[in-house]
Amino acid sequence: MGSLNSVNFSDLIANESFVAYCLGTDQLAINKWEKFIEKNPQLAPKIAEIKGEVALVHGILPAQLVNNRLENFKRLFFERQRLKRQRIIFFKRTLRVLSAACILLVASFFYFYHKPQVSAIYSYSTIKGKKIGPFVNRRSDILLADGTTVSLYRGSTITIADDYNTADRKIVLNGQAFFSVAHNAAKPFTVFSENLKTRALGTSFLVRDFSSSNPTVLLLQGKVKINQPYSSTSDYLDQGNGLILNRKTKTTSKTTVNINELNQICFSELKFDNASTEEIVSKVEQFYGVEIQLNSVHLKKITGDYSEQSLDQIIASIAYINHITWKVEKNKITFEPIN
Structure with missing residues (x-):
């Protein structure tokens, strides 16, 4: 007989031996089909399903009704097989769509997590926060939440940004201050003064920016990046260097700093x-x-x-x-x- 998959369904229904097996009227037919099922156990559910339908078809119903039931059975059986194939195709397509969506979701997560963050543009006049100073003493030391120390000079003020030490560390300076910055590469430290923006990761430096004299940055330790509000260029200072901004020409020049003298001055x-x-x-x-x-x-x-x-x-x-x-x-x- 071979596999049911290779037998025409109509022929199978018309097969006397198969019908006899389904109706239980011929022992030889029963033995034959039971051996067939034993050799093809994967087909047992289908045969059992067809067997029940055949028994119904060959019951005591009128011939016309039996024929109608047989035609309905054929139609329903093939319709069921068609729907089953459609469900399998739909499931595979859905699985592919979900897989693609998961890949896109993971890729989007890594992109937005690792992409360079576009920070808001801040300036000397736009940063809001807590203002400290001016003091009447020559110098007052201020310890910030991240461990950074600010030595604020007489008559000068600093403003600590409201979101200080959240994503970054921003301070506004009016006058002169010496900064000993706690290292934290994930949260850059930036001093905004009227004419300069000085950025450091972990270093010690002095910033002077008064209303009439030339703004100056003197670097004691580490490295800083300096920008001007009206220029897209940057200046970098290494240890022992200084930068002076000419207030009239808006040009900068670098100078060598005497580390010992600067260290003495910054530490009283x-x-x-x-x-x-x-x-x-x-x-x-x-x-x-x-x-x-x-x-x-x-x-x-x-x-x-x-x-x-x-x-x-x-x-x-x-x-x-x-x-x-x-x-x-x-x-x-x-x-x-x-x-």
């Missing part, structure tokens, strides 16, 4: 050794966080340790040594000849 040591006018002005400005203007004045060289003196004391000393007058307006000190 103000010493002079036969210092010239330029050195006196530079050190006093950095040490006290002020601007000095000399109106037709040339300072005599001085030597000494002024670390413990207040700003008023050292200004008075310089004025006395050089026989000049001086006045203070906020963070600006002006020396003038005595008329």
Whole structure:
């Protein structure tokens, strides 16, 4: 007989031996088909299904009704097989669609997770947060939540962004401050001043940005990236370098920093050794966080340790040594000849 898959269904229904097996009227036919089922156990469910239908067809129903039932059976059987094939095709297609959707979902996750994040554009005037300062003391040390230390100079202020230490670390500076930044590569540290944006990962640097003098960044340790609000170019500083922005021309120049002297100034040591006018002005400005203007004045060289003196004391000393007058307006000190 072979496999049922190779036998025409109509022929099978008309097969007397098969019908006799289905009706249980011929033992030889029963033995024959039972052996066939034993050899082809995978076909047993189909044969059992057809056997029941054949028994119904060959019951006591009228011939016309039997024929109708037989035709209905054929139609339903083949329709069932067709629907079954359609369900298998639909399932395979659905599986492919779901697989593609899963791949797309995973790919989208990795893309959005690993793609470079486009940050909002911030500037000196747009960052909102908690303002600290100004203080009347020469310098006040502030410990931030991430471990960064800010040494804020007299008359200067900082604003700590409301979202500080969330995705990044933003601070607005007005005046002068020394920053000792806690290292965290995932959260860049950026100081916004009026004319410069200084970005560091973990370093120590001094930023000066007053209203009249040339803005300056001096790097004690590490590395920083500096941008200007009105320029797309960037400047990079390594340890022991400084950057000065010419306020009029908007150009920058780099300078070499004396690490030992900068370290002394940033950590409360103000010493002079036969210092010239330029050195006196530079050190006093950095040490006290002020601007000095000399109106037709040339300072005599001085030597000494002024670390413990207040700003008023050292200004008075310089004025006395050089026989000049001086006045203070906020963070600006002006020396003038005595008329």
